[in-house]
Amino acid sequence: MEQIPVLKLGEFLLVSIQIELHDELVLGLQEDLTTRISETRARGVLIDISALEIVDSFIGRTLGHIAAMARVLDAETVLVGMRPAVAITLVELGMTLKGIRTALDVDKGMAMLKASADAGESSSSR
Amino acid sequence: MEQIPVLKLGEFLLVSIQIELHDELVLGLQEDLTTRISETRARGVLIDISALEIVDSFIGRTLGHIAAMARVLDAETVLVGMRPAVAITLVELGMTLKGIRTALDVDKGMAMLKASADAGESSSSR
Numbered sequence: 001m002e003q004i005p006v007l008k009l010g011e012f013l014l015v016s017i018q019i020e021l022h023d024e025l026v027l028g029l030q031e032d033l034t035t036r037i038s039e040t041r042a043r044g045v046l047i048d049i050s051a052l053e054i055v056d057s058f059i060g061r062t063l064g065h066i067a068a069m070a071r072v073l074d075a076e077t078v079l080v081g082m083r084p085a086v087a088i089t090l091v092e093l094g095m096t097l098k099g100i101r102t103a104l105d106v107d108k109g110m111a112m113l114k115a116s117a118d119a120g121e122s123s124s125s126r
Numbered sequence: 127m128e129q130i131p132v133l134k135l136g137e138f139l140l141v142s143i144q145i146e147l148h149d150e151l152v153l154g155l156q157e158d159l160t161t162r163i164s165e166t167r168a169r170g171v172l173i174d175i176s177a178l179e180i181v182d183s184f185i186g187r188t189l190g191h192i193a194a195m196a197r198v199l200d201a202e203t204v205l206v207g208m209r210p211a212v213a214i215t216l217v218e219l220g221m222t223l224k225g226i227r228t229a230l231d232v233d234k235g236m237a238m239l240k241a242s243a244d245a246g247e248s249s250s251s252r
Contacts, residue, residue, distance in 0.1 A: 005144065005174065007231070008231060009232055009236070016142045018142070019145060048131060081131065106133045
């Protein structure tokens, strides 16, 4: 069962991280997600971490990499569901998750992605 | 990290099952889900099992219970993302998941829930 599913929700993808991320799992997720972005032409990715009680520097860095990969594939990443304790720990670790947008929950994250997709469409003839 | 998050997506709830279900986890999920249905007044529940390689009779029964609980709270349940091998095993086990609707993926499941919510609204003054 060691795989994190990437779910398609309209024009966005949702990844709900529920298990401890280790190297192999992260590599698998990066590959799955990038493949799915190009297959589905997704405009954005929501990563839900509400199940994570601990986000260490490895996970923080990994999330940053995933967001950067999505960005070069023209999909925006929003991190949702962070627990208050996790936010405290991240800042104490000196990790401010630069380059990743965050939202309180999936609904808010999706609204954010929709807003930027709409703004992108109206400003360019994409 | 032993908790399955219940994500709110508009007027529906999404549960992505990625880890082996054991008794305690199932009880926790049932409680979380029923609480969230009543809190959010959700009209439907999507249960994604695309990460599960094996669905045994315990999991099958559990999913049936969850769907029945949701139903008495006036929310419909759709099971999505079943792997072909899981479908084969379930039928061989004699479990046909009566009372649970299924859809290929989250998008299709959500369309199904939306259709029945709309039908319910137009036929009753709910």
